[in-house]
Amino acid sequence: MRKGRVDYTKLRQRMVEEQLISRGIKDKRVLTAFLKVEREKFVPKNLRKEAYEDFPLSIGEGQTISQPYMVALMTQCLKLQGEEKILEVGTGSGYQTAILAELSKEVFSLERIEKLAHKARRILHNLGYTNVQIFVANGTLGWEEFSPYDRILVTAGAKEVPLPLIEQLKDEGIMVIPVGDLYSQKLKVIEKRGDVINSRTVESCIFVPLIGKYGWDESVKNG
Ligand code: SAM
Numbered sequence: 001m002r003k004g005r006v007d008y009t010k011l012r013q014r015m016v017e018e019q020l021i022s023r024g025i026k027d028k029r030v031l032t033a034f035l036k037v038e039r040e041k042f043v044p045k046n047l048r049k050e051a052y053e054d055f056p057l058s059i060g061e062g063q064t065i066s067q068p069y070m071v072a073l074m075t076q077c078l079k080l081q082g083e084e085k086i087l088e089v090g091t092g093s094g095y096q097t098a099i100l101a102e103l104s105k106e107v108f109s110l111e112r113i114e115k116l117a118h119k120a121r122r123i124l125h126n127l128g129y130t131n132v133q134i135f136v137a138n139g140t141l142g143w144e145e146f147s148p149y150d151r152i153l154v155t156a157g158a159k160e161v162p163l164p165l166i167e168q169l170k171d172e173g174i175m176v177i178p179v180g181d182l183y184s185q186k187l188k189v190i191e192k193r194g195d196v197i198n199s200r201t202v203e204s205c206i207f208v209p210l211i212g213k214y215g216w217d218e219s220v221k222n223g
Helices: 008-023 028-036 045-050 068-077 095-103 114-126 163-168
Strands: 057-060 063-065 085-089 106-111 132-136 149-154 169-180 185-193 196-205
Touching: 008 028, 008 068, 028 068, 028 095, 045 057, 057 114, 068 095, 068 169, 068 185, 068 196, 085 095, 085 163, 095 106, 095 114, 095 132, 106 114, 114 132, 149 163, 163 169
Parallel strands: 085 106, 085 149, 106 132, 149 169
Antiparallel strands: 057 063, 169 185, 185 196
């Protein structure tokens, strides 16, 4: 290692030990994915040295790449085995998308901001992911074409669970979604069993708002 060079592998290992394992992330496949995916590739160049810090970072357009622990917790709650078809709402940087792509069969990811979607698509392509498709779309409507989904992950704060997402979730499927007001939410795990929808709260959290027909109005301030 040349002097002055950042050892990202070491930072990644430290992040997994100090931020994830120590807080109860146990799923071995999730931890392996976090050891593999190069988070620094998904953050703006001037923030790369902070890529493995214990907080969200700005990715431009008023949006953020979520705190590593929150990405890990949401992923663990999805209970992925490797064969799932996933809908992700809120591609952002594409980091969470990469983690999902490592752990499932295919990922459809929706992002409302074109610039972010293009950037994430390019990074994921350069990293060799072939099981991901990113669309520029209002994710509160879901993406009917490929539904139903085994898992749905929403990575922006909703004021309620969007009805189309419940409809597009497979029977026995799991959805993870932050729900609450603009400035604080509860991370919910929703399980569909026929007509019965079970919901439990896992953690308090703060996400940028989910904008759209079944989300917040465009006029709310992002960030
Ligand atoms: N998981 C992402 C990552 O790893 O970088 C971070 C996602 S960021 C916290 C939330 C994203 O949701 C933002 O990029 C925002 O533009 C997007 N978003 C908000 N409302 C949306 C909607 N209705 N449809 C699609 N994307 C939406």
